[in-house]
Amino acid sequence: KAGVTQTPRYLIKTRGQQVTLSCSPISGHRSVSWYQQTPGQGLQFLFEYFSETQRNKGNFPGRFSGRQFSNSRSEMNVSTLELGDSALYLCASSLNAGENSPLHFGNGTRLTVT
């Protein structure tokens, strides 16, 4: 079974631009979560989607948004980029929401904002 796939792997943007990151979960997994990882803050939860609906949202500004498609693939968007948005963005999938099961992570998208 293919793992979680995130594209692109690396991205360089300038302040004020917007960016869209993509995530394809493991086949059959219906829940997709997004995390921001930085050396100073660790893994910070952004949001979780299940059956095309956002179920949970972390404490990030409205510039961060996401969506999930009917095939469970997900995208996240960051508008009006700031230098502090530079981070590794990780997507994780799991079978279902609400059940204790491990997250399966992709290798992330490294975003650099200059």
Add this chain to the structure above:
Amino acid sequence: GESVGLHLPTLSVQEGDNSIINCAYSNSASDYFIWYKQESGKGPQFIIDIRSNMDKRQGQRVTVLLNKTVKHLSLQIAATQPGDSAVYFCAENWSSGGYQKVTFGTGTKLQVIP
């Protein structure tokens, strides 16, 4: 490139020795716990999990111990190998509103000395 392990506590272990990585969790309602391993340039990978009705679980070369009284989790790696060098995260999970919520620890960097 930027390393996820830059500001983390570090455990240095001689190859062949046993490693113990500790984690304190905060939510007494947490009922499911997971250890993840993150190698450089990759996303976190599932190692082992344990439910709150257990206090010990063993895998291949790894053992997780759970002490709910003091809200403490530990990961023991037997006969540590160079390939075990990575950042290790604990995660606590609990159910809220019918959905699983998860919080990650700050991580510990394991360095294996050959």
